[in-house]
Amino acid sequence: MKTHLVLLRGINVSGHNMIKMEALKSTLESIGFQNVVTYIQSGNVFVDSDEESPFAVGFQIKQEIFKTFGHEVPVVVIGKQDLENCFRNNPYLKEKEPDTKKLYVAFISKELASGALNDLKMSQVKPDEASIDASRIYIKYAVGAGKTRFDQKYIEKKLNVTATIRNWNTVTNLLSLFEDRNG
Structure with missing residues (x-):
């Protein structure tokens, strides 16, 4: 299991791309991510996954955010x-x-x-x-x-x-x- 830090760009800024962190957490857990923890409202999320590739994790999260919340959100995933x-x-x-x-x-x-x-x-x-x-x-x-x-x-x-x-x-x-x- 690898921990990834997911950095979402442009959510909850000036009333645009609003996503409640609890809803984001639930959504990510529902697609298999574990130990999901958010930090402040601006899109910093820790997830654990069997997936090693930061690009694959980012792509999956970006797709799910669009599917669930309807927002096209750029995603950058980094490691410790x-x-x-x-x-x-x-x-x-x-x-x-x-x-x-x-x-x-x-x-x-x-x-x-x-x-x-x-x-x-x-x-x-x-x-x-x-x-x-x-x-x-x-x-x-x-x-x-x-x-x-x-x-x-x-x-x-x-x-x-x-x-x-x-x-x-x-x-x-x-x-x-x-x-x-x-x-």
Whole structure:
């Protein structure tokens, strides 16, 4: 049995794609996922499955959400190792006194090519900053996430990927929950 962290994009935001977490939990259990636990209302779900492939888990969940709730919801599935790597490799945490309220991570649906940072055309979103590591983009917003053009839509358009962004506080809590699950 493998634990997967399922990151749903764009649910329960500004009254759109509303899904109650208890209903989502029941739906995922009904299709065979075990130990389903949700974290906050924005689409963070832990599931246990015999399925090893994050892509297969994501596809199954995406299909079931559409079938049950009628919402086309992008899904990114990651494992504990990926989340641990996220902590080790965030370059902005190495700065003297980093402002973690301005740090975010975009989780991407596939491994990014080495030239992906150039493809983001960061000069168009300055003074925001970004750094790429495998299937993650570390983001440091100059002002804040609500006042930038550098959002998931921008990333998806420039890189032709599915992306979902979490603030550093959420990422930290998700890793803690992962550790609590797996001991």
